[in-house]
Amino acid sequence: MNSKIERELDELVTAKVITPIVEQDIRQYYAREKVAQPNKLFAIFGVLGSLLTGLGVILILAHNWDDFSRATKTIWAFAPLVVGQLLVAYTLFKKKSNAWKETAAVFLFFAIGSSIALVSQIYNIPGEMSSFLLTWIILAAPLVYLLKSHAAALLHILFATIYACNAGYFYDASPYLYLLMLGWLAPYYWMQLKSRTSDNITGIFNWFLPLSMLISLGAFIQWDNSFVFLTYIFLFGLFYNLGKLPVFENQKLRTNGYLILGSLGTVITLFITSFRFVWDEFINEFLSINDSVTTVVIGVVTLAVIAFLFSKKRLRPFNLFQYVFILFIGICVFKTEGSFVPTVLINILILALGVFTVEMGARKNLFSVLNYGLLIITGLITCRFFDTDISFVLRGLLFVAIGAGFFGANYFMYKKASRKSVSEVSVNQKMKNDE
Amino acid sequence: MNKIYLIIGFVIMVAAQWFVPGQMIVEQESVLKDGTAYKFKTMPIDPSDPLRGKYINLNFEMQRAFTKDSMIDYGNDLYVYLKNDADGFAKATIASREKLDLKQDYIKVEANYYYEDSISFSVPFNTFYMEESKAYPAETLVRQANRDSILNNCYGLVYVKDDRAVLDNVMIDDEPIKDYVAKHIKENTQL
Numbered sequence: 001m002n003s004k005i006e007r008e009l010d011e012l013v014t015a016k017v018i019t020p021i022v023e024q025d026i027r028q029y030y031a032r033e034k035v036a037q038p039n040k041l042f043a044i045f046g047v048l049g050s051l052l053t054g055l056g057v058i059l060i061l062a063h064n065w066d067d068f069s070r071a072t073k074t075i076w077a078f079a080p081l082v083v084g085q086l087l088v089a090y091t092l093f094k095k096k097s098n099a100w101k102e103t104a105a106v107f108l109f110f111a112i113g114s115s116i117a118l119v120s121q122i123y124n125i126p127g128e129m130s131s132f133l134l135t136w137i138i139l140a141a142p143l144v145y146l147l148k149s150h151a152a153a154l155l156h157i158l159f160a161t162i163y164a165c166n167a168g169y170f171y172d173a174s175p176y177l178y179l180l181m182l183g184w185l186a187p188y189y190w191m192q193l194k195s196r197t198s199d200n201i202t203g204i205f206n207w208f209l210p211l212s213m214l215i216s217l218g219a220f221i222q223w224d225n226s227f228v229f230l231t232y233i234f235l236f237g238l239f240y241n242l243g244k245l246p247v248f249e250n251q252k253l254r255t256n257g258y259l260i261l262g263s264l265g266t267v268i269t270l271f272i273t274s275f276r277f278v279w280d281e282f283i284n285e286f287l288s289i290n291d292s293v294t295t296v297v298i299g300v301v302t303l304a305v306i307a308f309l310f311s312k313k314r315l316r317p318f319n320l321f322q323y324v325f326i327l328f329i330g331i332c333v334f335k336t337e338g339s340f341v342p343t344v345l346i347n348i349l350i351l352a353l354g355v356f357t358v359e360m361g362a363r364k365n366l367f368s369v370l371n372y373g374l375l376i377i378t379g380l381i382t383c384r385f386f387d388t389d390i391s392f393v394l395r396g397l398l399f400v401a402i403g404a405g406f407f408g409a410n411y412f413m414y415k416k417a418s419r420k421s422v423s424e425v426s427v428n429q430k431m432k433n434d435e
Numbered sequence: 436m437n438k439i440y441l442i443i444g445f446v447i448m449v450a451a452q453w454f455v456p457g458q459m460i461v462e463q464e465s466v467l468k469d470g471t472a473y474k475f476k477t478m479p480i481d482p483s484d485p486l487r488g489k490y491i492n493l494n495f496e497m498q499r500a501f502t503k504d505s506m507i508d509y510g511n512d513l514y515v516y517l518k519n520d521a522d523g524f525a526k527a528t529i530a531s532r533e534k535l536d537l538k539q540d541y542i543k544v545e546a547n548y549y550y551e552d553s554i555s556f557s558v559p560f561n562t563f564y565m566e567e568s569k570a571y572p573a574e575t576l577v578r579q580a581n582r583d584s585i586l587n588n589c590y591g592l593v594y595v596k597d598d599r600a601v602l603d604n605v606m607i608d609d610e611p612i613k614d615y616v617a618k619h620i621k622e623n624t625q626l
Contacts, residue, residue: 062488066566066613074460078453085449092445112452117487119456121564123463124490124602132486135455142448146441 046103047151054110077118084108105149109140130167161212168219203255231295236265237325238302274346279339320356350380470596473525489570493561499553500530511546540595560602569616
């Protein structure tokens with residue numbers, strides 16, 4: 001049991017809030033739960049051990065032992081693979097624990113890479129890094145399902161992202177196979193979401209997947225001749241709306257990577273596009289065909305998610321963040337008239353988002369949301385100080401005003417929360433007296 | 436998961452994991468065993484790969500071939516036909532986008548630019564992996580020897596068979612580059 005809870009229990013017994021019998025019950029409950037839980041620490045250390053050993057083997061083989069004959073080196077190329085496969089077979093057929101499964105999966109994952117790398121080295125087989133990674137990922141992909149290994153799934157996402165970046169950023173080829181790689185994981189992720197919604201590992205997947213998509217999106221678009229911001233704001237719109245799906249929204253906020261990345265990404269993209277020079281210099285009026293297709297696909301998926309939310313009656317109360325990507329297209333239309341109108345409209349949109357967030361925080365009694373809203377407004381004002389000729393006095397006054405706003409809003413919330421807790425206590429007291 | 440599916444899945448995965456590197460080995464060995472050896476004059480430079488180790492990148496002298504086909508674009512696959520020159524080094528005779536009915540060996544390359552009846556190209560077998568401490572000295576030694584005009588005999592020994600070419604070794608004065616470098620490192624440490 002958590003030592004903090006233990007201390008609290010002692011205090012509660014001393015203060016006679018709970019009886020020693022209740023204390024015993026609570027202790028027994030936690031003791032039972034601890035036994036039922038698998039030893040997660042063992043699995044984590046097993047994975048770390050395999051990760052380091054696997055990487056170590058790759059580096060040792062990369063030394064290129066030129067005193068050995070070609071045949072000897074070939075045997076060495078297969079040695080880690082055989083060890084990994086035997087380990088996996090033993091784990092699978094002896095039905096070993098999760099810690100074994102994770103360890104074996106990670107070791108075999110790296111053994112596959114080392115074996116292909118060494119054969120390429122022995123026979124001087126040229127080839128780009130992306131094709132090497134692709135072979136590696138495909139050969140290791142079954143591990144996710146055979147062993148039901150989270151570590152193998154996370155490595156799959158990580159290496160798919162590296163593959164996409166390598167192919168897209170360095171060789172300028174859209175890495176469509178990355179989408180297939182993510183598709184391969186979809187059933188696994190879905191099972192995870194359905195059966196282990198609130199597990200920590202599901203939370204990690206909820207961060208890993210959107211982060212991977214965010215990093216890889218750049219590999220699909222042509223930077224020099226495109227409206228990059230539109231594509232990105234569409235992606236953030238998709239993330240935010242995915243984060244609003246019941247399966248994610250009912251969890252702790254910190255495990256909802258989609259919502260947090262969607263919200264932060266939207267705000268940061270809007271901040272960047274709130275500068276007029278961005279519209280003058282970096283935003284083209286037309287998207288390339290490739291980028292248009294990418295953007296439209298993301299947009300259609302986002303609209304489908306919104307339609308789903310609508311069918312589940314989850315679009316109420318109104319949330320401005322969910323529709324920013326649509327408003328952004330509307331603003332882009334004004335680009336044909338010059339950069340002034342879209343810049344002003346983006347600034348108004350950011351202000352509206354800030355005010356909306358403050359209002360949402362006040363309504364839900366959430367200090368974090370309220371302050372996030374205030375930070376959006378502060379960010380907007382700070383940005384405007386860099387590109388406008390407002391006098392120092394006025395800038396100073398604006399900062400003082402927003403600072404006062406921070407104090408005022410938090411104080412108002414604090415008072416509201418205090419009043420609520422006082423009234424709850426008096427209601428409880430009254431109920432006790434009635435009894 | 437049903438045990439029978441588990442076993443089938445495992446066997447397929449293991450087979451694939453053996454098949455891919457195994458097939459790479461079989462293909463390369465077949466070229467080394469039955470292919471024709473050619474000497475490609477070259478100069479090494481030394482980059483590094485985070486997973487596959489240190490290697491020398493070979494800058495081959497043979498970079499152009501005759502062709503009348505001005506429609507060849509950058510990146511097109513080309514067949515470059517080979518013969519040996521008077522000194523016994525490989526020489527490109529003709530390049531074509533389709534295979535020609537010639538009784539000569541050929542290599543498959545990637546086209547660069549067409550200029551005045553000739554096309555420049557990049558050969559695929561330009562990577563030679565070396566022991567990590569020898570790759571950089573290999574580059575510097577060859578460059579130095581070349582500058583001092585001592586060296587006119589650095590070449591890649593390449594076996595060619597059908598569409599495949601395998602770089603077997605890089606030779607300096609008919610000695611494998613790893614031995615040449617080891618000898619010079621030893622001489623330098625003895626001084």
